[in-house]
Structures are given as C-alpha cells and as structure tokens.
Amino acid sequence: MEKDERKVKILIAKPGLDGHDRGAKVVARALRDSGFEVIYTGLHQSLDQIVHAAMEEDVDGIGLSILSGAHMYIFPTLIEKLKEQGLDDIVVFGGGIIPTDDIPKLKEAGVKQIFLPGTALEEIIEWVRENVKPRAVSL
Amino acid sequence: MGLVDQVLKGDKKAAARIMRLVEDDLPEAREALKRLYxxxxxxxxxxxxxxxxxxxxxxxxxxxxxxxxxxxxxxxxxxxxxxxxxxxxxxxxxxxxxxxxxxxxxxxxxxxxxxxxxxxxxxxxxxxxxxxxxxxxxxxxxxxxxxxxxxxxxxxxxxxxxxxxxxxxxxxxxxxxxxxxxxxxxxxxxxxxxxxxxxxxxxxxxxxxxxxxxxxxxxxxxxxxxxxxxxxxxxxxxxxxxxxxxxxxGRFESYRKDRVVCTFENLLRDKLFQTAIAKLKGNGSYERLISEIFNKRKDPYSVVERLSCQCELESKRE
Missing domain, CATH: 3.40.50.300 (P-loop containing nucleotide triphosphate hydrolases)
Structure with missing residues (x-):
C-alpha cells in the first residue's frame, strides 16, 4: 500500500451530559460514506475516556458534538489533556449550538474548526479531507 | 526510548502507534514486528x-x-x-x-x-x-x-x-x-x-x-x-x-505451532508474489505477458509454470 493510501481515522464523540446524538451520527455516517474510518464511542463520554479512546485508536482527528452549552470548558480542557498525553498533533474540531462570539476564543484555544447548525455535510467532509491527514509515525 | 521498547514496557500510546503502522501496512511495521516477535x-x-x-x-x-x-x-x-x-x-x-x-x-x-x-x-x-x-x-x-x-x-x-x-x-x-x-x-x-x-x-x-x-x-x-x-x-x-x-x-502448544506455520506461509506467499511482480514490471515484461495472454497467444498456466521454473533455476544458482 502506498503512503498516500493510508486511511484517515476520526473519533466522533459526545462529551458530557447532553443526550442528543443524531447530529453526531449523521456526521459519522457522512464521513464513512466518504471513505474515513470513524470510531464512534456513544453518549455521555468523559474527557478522559475520549482522550484514551483517541490514544488507543490512534486517530488523526477528534470531532466533538456539543449541544449543552459547556463548549468553553470542554474544548480547552480536552486540548489540554491531549497535550498532557503528547497527542497534540490530533486535529480537534466540533459542532453544535455555539454562539459565534465564542468561536474565535475556541480557535485560540486550539480548536481547528467549528461547524454551526445548518452547515452542509459536504462542507464538513471537504474540510476534514483538507485538514485531517494521517499523523506521522516513526519507530 | 524507541516505540518498540516502550511497547515492551506496556505503553499504550506506543502500542497504538505501532498497530497503526501495521494496519496501514507500512514498511516500519515489519521492523517493529521483527523486534517484538x-x-x-x-x-x-x-x-x-x-x-x-x-x-x-x-x-x-x-x-x-x-x-x-x-x-x-x-x-x-x-x-x-x-x-x-x-x-x-x-x-x-x-x-x-x-x-x-x-x-x-x-x-x-x-x-x-x-x-x-x-x-x-x-x-x-x-x-x-x-x-x-x-x-x-x-x-x-x-x-x-x-x-x-x-x-x-x-x-x-x-x-x-x-x-x-x-x-x-x-x-x-x-x-x-x-x-x-x-x-x-x-x-x-x-x-x-x-x-x-x-x-x-x-x-x-x-x-x-x-x-x-x-x-x-x-x-x-x-x-x-x-x-x-x-x-x-x-x-x-x-x-x-x-x-x-x-x-x-498439548493443544495450547500445537495451536501456536499451527499459527507459526500459517504466518510463515502467508508471509512467504506475499513476499514471493511481490518479488515476482516487481521483477516483471521492472523489466517491462508484465504488460507484454498480460496482452499476450489476453490475445490468446499464450495461456496463463504455461506462463506461470515457466516463470516459477525460472525462479527455481535462479535460486539454484544462488
């Protein structure tokens, strides 16, 4: 297999307490249909669970769906925890109910992209294709 | 410390990274597996x-x-x-x-x-x-x-x-x-x-x-x-x-032996196949053979027999 044929792996996760995962599933499915390997971990994930899953599955990107309003805590904390584990080369993106004013702050904290409700699936897929690549490994 | 040593110490991240190499079938995976074996x-x-x-x-x-x-x-x-x-x-x-x-x-x-x-x-x-x-x-x-x-x-x-x-x-x-x-x-x-x-x-x-x-x-x-x-x-x-x-x-032991046979034969099959294909493509005969077989001027059975004879001769010379 050529290097450029490596599969891109994405973890789609629902952190915290909100129980609506339709959006996350729709995105997971669209990524699958575009040739990505998607690891879906289900509802009510703690940030430590997400970090460990990302580590064990050696993913290239993490997409979080947050509808609870806790995004200003969840995203920066996740990025901090990834850094602690030496996983800061994983691309973090997300979507959900997020006020536009918060987006620059989240980007400053290290979130690569935020997708708001109503974003076309094609746009998300295109962005992931452009911005999430297999992470380099050396022995 | 390299990834292989970290795996031997039980490190999750290093193990995950090597598994990824294995999954993507990269050359480094072979190197790691050799040392873990x-x-x-x-x-x-x-x-x-x-x-x-x-x-x-x-x-x-x-x-x-x-x-x-x-x-x-x-x-x-x-x-x-x-x-x-x-x-x-x-x-x-x-x-x-x-x-x-x-x-x-x-x-x-x-x-x-x-x-x-x-x-x-x-x-x-x-x-x-x-x-x-x-x-x-x-x-x-x-x-x-x-x-x-x-x-x-x-x-x-x-x-x-x-x-x-x-x-x-x-x-x-x-x-x-x-x-x-x-x-x-x-x-x-x-x-x-x-x-x-x-x-x-x-x-x-x-x-x-x-x-x-x-x-x-x-x-x-x-x-x-x-x-x-x-x-x-x-x-x-x-x-x-x-x-x-x-x-x-004694089956615990014999299953392991069966697995060794299986791994060995699979690796051998893959390697010999890849070597043969690379050689044919390298000297330009691959396309020619395929079109000759397609045009019925040759049949695939004889071509493969002749190629495997050539391999045998070469290995004898070694």
Whole structure:
C-alpha cells in the first residue's frame, strides 16, 4: 500500500451530559460514506475516556458534538489533556449550538474548526479531507 | 526510548502507534514486528464470534471486568466491517466497553475489515502480536457480525466462543456446516428471553447428533444475559475448563505451532508474489505477458509454470 493510501481515522464523540446524538451520527455516517474510518464511542463520554479512546485508536482527528452549552470548558480542557498525553498533533474540531462570539476564543484555544447548525455535510467532509491527514509515525 | 521498547514496557500510546503502522501496512511495521516477535506467544487468546446484534461487545465488556478482577491485563480487538462502496467504516464496538478505556490494564482496539473476508481484518494477527508483546495476559478478539461461514477466528484464537441469541432460526440452521462446528463454547445470550431455553435445547440436540470432536472436547452451552450480568460466572468457569483442557492435551502448544506455520506461509506467499511482480514490471515484461495472454497467444498456466521454473533455476544458482 502506498503512503498516500493510508486511511484517515476520526473519533466522533459526545462529551458530557447532553443526550442528543443524531447530529453526531449523521456526521459519522457522512464521513464513512466518504471513505474515513470513524470510531464512534456513544453518549455521555468523559474527557478522559475520549482522550484514551483517541490514544488507543490512534486517530488523526477528534470531532466533538456539543449541544449543552459547556463548549468553553470542554474544548480547552480536552486540548489540554491531549497535550498532557503528547497527542497534540490530533486535529480537534466540533459542532453544535455555539454562539459565534465564542468561536474565535475556541480557535485560540486550539480548536481547528467549528461547524454551526445548518452547515452542509459536504462542507464538513471537504474540510476534514483538507485538514485531517494521517499523523506521522516513526519507530 | 524507541516505540518498540516502550511497547515492551506496556505503553499504550506506543502500542497504538505501532498497530497503526501495521494496519496501514507500512514498511516500519515489519521492523517493529521483527523486534517484538521474541516477546510474543504468552497471551491466552479468546475469539468471540456470532451474528450481528447477538451481544458480542456487551459480553466482552463483562468478561473484561471479570478478568480485571482477577488482576489480569486484557486486550480487546474488535472488528467491524468496511463499506465496500466508500472504503470507510463506522467502528462502534467501543460504545459497549468505554467504561474500561481509562483502565491502564485494558487496551481496546477497533479494526475495520478493509476488504478482508472471513470475519477478521488482515492486520488482526499482527495487532494481537503487539498486545501480546506489551504484556496482556488475555486477548479477546471480537469478529464482525458473522453469518454461517466466516471461520477465520478459529485459526487465531485458543478458545472460540460462539454467541447466539434466541429466535434466529429453526433446528435445521443448527445442523448446517460452518460456524457452529468451530465453537469451543456456545453462549446463548439474551437468556432472559422466554425462547432462550428452546435455543439451548436445539443446540444440545445438534451437539448430540454430531460425531464427537477429534480432540475429545465437548462444547458446553451456557445461557447468559449480558445486560443483566447473569451466567457470567458459569461462562468464566467454562473458559477456565477449556483452557486447562488445551494445556493438558498439548493443544495450547500445537495451536501456536499451527499459527507459526500459517504466518510463515502467508508471509512467504506475499513476499514471493511481490518479488515476482516487481521483477516483471521492472523489466517491462508484465504488460507484454498480460496482452499476450489476453490475445490468446499464450495461456496463463504455461506462463506461470515457466516463470516459477525460472525462479527455481535462479535460486539454484544462488
């Protein structure tokens, strides 16, 4: 297999307490249909669970769906925890109910992209294709 | 410290990185596997197979808990199907096991089949090697949801568990060839359903009718409810009994030898094939041979015979 044929792996996760995962599933499915390997971990994930899953599955990107309003805590904390584990080369993106004013702050904290409700699936897929690549490994 | 040394110390991140190399079939993977090889062959490997929705992941989740209570390090390899159209996959087996993901004694790895038939992915055996080398005592391998004929797991696992559920078919389904023949332990999950006893009886009847196995093992049928946590103690007992049987009958050893034969032959086949193709493409004869065969000026059988003779001559010269 050529290097450029490596599969891109994405973890789609629902952190915290909100129980609506339709959006996350729709995105997971669209990524699958575009040739990505998607690891879906289900509802009510703690940030430590997400970090460990990302580590064990050696993913290239993490997409979080947050509808609870806790995004200003969840995203920066996740990025901090990834850094602690030496996983800061994983691309973090997300979507959900997020006020536009918060987006620059989240980007400053290290979130690569935020997708708001109503974003076309094609746009998300295109962005992931452009911005999430297999992470380099050396022995 | 390099990734290989970190794996030998049990490091999760390093192990995951090497597994990724293995999955993507990169040249570095071979180098890592070469160095890990001396440290493999110690883990007890349990295969978990059965139809989609039978509750394989939930059962594995409970077994992880039990093995952890006994202080054993556990690895889980969960295989899910790749889409034949897009090449993508949704790997969702972790959903049932996520509570173990932060336990340093547990390693869960999802694999997509990536076009491999037989219920496992091509990388499965090598991923198991990495888990083995990182010191896991027990490795559970969950196949994709299977039908009747995906029996690769039997070559990979020491003990193969077939998980089934009530209401999947009549007693004729139970006497067909294939997957029912490979089970060392039958698990009837969702045992709290009223039809569960009927399923147990049908399996019993199937086993009564079949000729005794060559190895003398009589597969037990265990009724469990993964959701309610019932029957797990009996299942753990059955696993223990089968493991003891493998050890006292010398099969633990002979299965490992079979696996070495399998690995060796697969590697040899791949390598010889790749070498031959590279050579033909390198000297430009590949396209010519293909078009000659296509135009019926040559037949593929003679061409391959002649090529393999050439290889033999060359190796004699060496």
């Amino acid at each position: 001396p440290y493999t062959g110690r883990a007890y490997i349990i295969g978990v197979t059965g139809p989609p929705g039978a509750g394989k992941s939930s059962l594995v989740d409970l077994l992880v808990e039990w093995f952890r209570k006994r202080g054993e390090g556990v690895g889980v390899v969960a295989v899910d199907p790749t889409s034949p159209f897009s090449g993508g996959a949704i790997l969702g087996d972790r959903i049932r096991m996520q509570r173990h993901s932060t336990d340093p004694g547990v390693f869960i790895k999802s694999l997509a089949t990536r076009g491999h038939l037989g219920g496992l992915s091509k990388a499965t055996d090598d991923v198991i090697q990495v888990m083995d080398a990182m010191g896991k005592d027990v490795i559970m391998v969950e196949t994709v949801g299977v039908g009747q004929d995906e029996v690769d797991i039997v070559k990979t696992a020491d003990t193969t568990m077939l998980v089934t559920v009530p209401g999947l078919g009549d007693d004729i389904q139970a006497i067909k060839a294939g997957i029912l023949e490979i089970a060392d332990i039958f698990v009837v999950n969702k045992g709290d359903k009223p039809e569960a006893d009927k399923t147990v009886r049908e399996l019993e009847m199937m086993l009564d009718m079949s000729t005794p196995r060559e190895d003398g093992w009589k597969p037990p049928i265990i009724k469990v409810s993964a959701v309610k946590g019932e029957g797990i103690e009996e299942l753990m007992e059955a696993l223990k009994t089968h493991r003891k049987f493998l050890e006292t009958s």
